[in-house]
Amino acid sequence: MNLDWKEIDRYLIGEAWAGSRVAEHARVLCEEIGPRWSSSEAEAKAIDYIETQMKADGHDHAEAEPFEVRTWDHEEAEATVDGQPIHFVPFNRCPTCSVEGPIVDVGFATPHALQDARSDLSGSIAVMNLGHEPFTTPVPHNDRLIQLREAGTAAVICVDTKTGDRAEYHNAGDWSKPERAEPPLPVATTSREDGALLRRHSLEGRSVRFVVESRFYNAPSANVAGRIDGDRWPDEHLHLGGHHDTVLCAPGGNDNASGTIAVLETGRVLAGLKRDLGIGPGRPIRFVTYSGEEQGFQGAIEYVNRHYVSGAPPRLAVNLDELSTGHIKGLVLAFPHLRNFIQAQFEQMGDGLTCHVMAQLDASSDHFPFLRKGIDAAHCWRWRFRGRHPDSDFHHETADTVDKLNVRELKEYAAQLSRLLLRLSHQPPEAWPENPQTEESVQKRLAEERGTVVRVY
Numbered sequence: 001m002n003l004d005w006k007e008i009d010r011y012l013i014g015e016a017w018a019g020s021r022v023a024e025h026a027r028v029l030c031e032e033i034g035p036r037w038s039s040s041e042a043e044a045k046a047i048d049y050i051e052t053q054m055k056a057d058g059h060d061h062a063e064a065e066p067f068e069v070r071t072w073d074h075e076e077a078e079a080t081v082d083g084q085p086i087h088f089v090p091f092n093r094c095p096t097c098s099v100e101g102p103i104v105d106v107g108f109a110t111p112h113a114l115q116d117a118r119s120d121l122s123g124s125i126a127v128m129n130l131g132h133e134p135f136t137t138p139v140p141h142n143d144r145l146i147q148l149r150e151a152g153t154a155a156v157i158c159v160d161t162k163t164g165d166r167a168e169y170h171n172a173g174d175w176s177k178p179e180r181a182e183p184p185l186p187v188a189t190t191s192r193e194d195g196a197l198l199r200r201h202s203l204e205g206r207s208v209r210f211v212v213e214s215r216f217y218n219a220p221s222a223n224v225a226g227r228i229d230g231d232r233w234p235d236e237h238l239h240l241g242g243h244h245d246t247v248l249c250a251p252g253g254n255d256n257a258s259g260t261i262a263v264l265e266t267g268r269v270l271a272g273l274k275r276d277l278g279i280g281p282g283r284p285i286r287f288v289t290y291s292g293e294e295q296g297f298q299g300a301i302e303y304v305n306r307h308y309v310s311g312a313p314p315r316l317a318v319n320l321d322e323l324s325t326g327h328i329k330g331l332v333l334a335f336p337h338l339r340n341f342i343q344a345q346f347e348q349m350g351d352g353l354t355c356h357v358m359a360q361l362d363a364s365s366d367h368f369p370f371l372r373k374g375i376d377a378a379h380c381w382r383w384r385f386r387g388r389h390p391d392s393d394f395h396h397e398t399a400d401t402v403d404k405l406n407v408r409e410l411k412e413y414a415a416q417l418s419r420l421l422l423r424l425s426h427q428p429p430e431a432w433p434e435n436p437q438t439e440e441s442v443q444k445r446l447a448e449e450r451g452t453v454v455r456v457y
């Protein structure tokens with residue numbers, strides 16, 4: 001099959017830029033609809049909106065795939081010292097708790113700090129830095145929380161690493177076992193400023209009252225799945241996804257209207273290429289926005305269970321999350337065998353994009369449910385690398401607003417992702433290196449890496 005890549009690239013890049021709907025999608029998702037916690041009415045509106053867009057953009061098929069999400073919310077959530085409120089955001093899925101106890105400063109909860117504080121911890125409210133102490137081996141914060149629970153701590157207030165009176169909805173639990181990833185004890189976040197205040201109070205021997213009233217329940221939600229057919233190898237496919245949900249209260253500009261919009265825009269320009277120039281993918285490409293990423297990847301897990309327990313897995317699944325942390329630089333794979341093959345596509349594209357392989361399995365976003373099944377899954381370089389924007393740490397907080405989303409960079413993401421996916425879709429089956437991964441080999445590697453900090457930031 002003879003494809004004129006110059007003509008194709010001219011269309012894809014031109015359409016991604018001049019026909020862009022990035023700004024309009026961002027306005028609707030972040031401002032008109034707003035925070036999209038899975039199971040909320042706003043999420044339902046976002047699901048309708050995305051499905052309608054995919055149909056209007058010319059996907060060969062698009063539909064919401066409903067399922068039930070195990071969700072959580074809270075009513076009261078506050079901490080007070082002598083009646084004075086402290087900046088306080090419960091962790092996602094924090095259990096109900098109403099307790100008052102002495103404030104104990106455990107620093108970074110390093111082994112020596114825990115040893116020093118051990119006799120004071122029973123029934124206390126510990127104040128712990130969420131970041132890593134620079135002189136000792138970094139320990140995941142969830143492991144430190146478990147140690148505090150085992151020492152009898154009643155609840156923990158974590159001090160956010162950000163400056164400027166900010167605090168976000170953090171997660172705890174072991175997310176490499178996402179179905180069971182729950183905070184090990186009542187835990188909340190405070191700002192650095194109020195963390196310093198609590199530490200002063202601890203020296204004065206004062207107590208803090210910690211109250212969270214929360215509930216867990218099942219509620220309807222859905223992923224949204226679109227598809228552009230390809231007729232050379234119709235029984236195979238590629239997959240592009242990103243979560244459309246947010247945490248409570250966050251409009252989710254960076255996390256993850258950015259990824260949702262890149263899924264939509266990449267689909268739109270590829271559907272346009274097929275419609276306007278008659279050039280479709282070689283193998284079908286699926287475009288999926290997931291529910292429930294912020295609640296243990298529930299949408300991506302549902303998608304993988306629904307489609308890939310018996311059905312053939314994708315040749316490659318690419319996950320888009322927090323794309324406004326920096327311009328596109330390439331892809332990061334979990335497994336090494338596709339690196340040179342994908343790099344060869346990047347060389348042909350000629351824009352200096354590179355393909356890397358993570359040294360550790362990254363359980364921080366929706367690629368994880370794919371890769372734990374041994375499916376080839378990649379994500380964009382989002383946090384770890386050069387070119388990360390200095391103000392790019394907006395995600396789980398009210399200030400992750402539409403202005404955190406970078407319109408011009410998202411146009412480039414859509415252009416480059418559509419160029420890459422179309423090229424990959426036309427690579428014949430025999431050109432793809434075999435995938436030697438199995439669920440067992442992935443589990444073995446996960447067990448070896450458990451307890452280490454995965455450098456995602």
Ligand SMILES: [Zn+2]
Nearest residue numbers: 255256321322
């Ligand atoms: Zn995200």
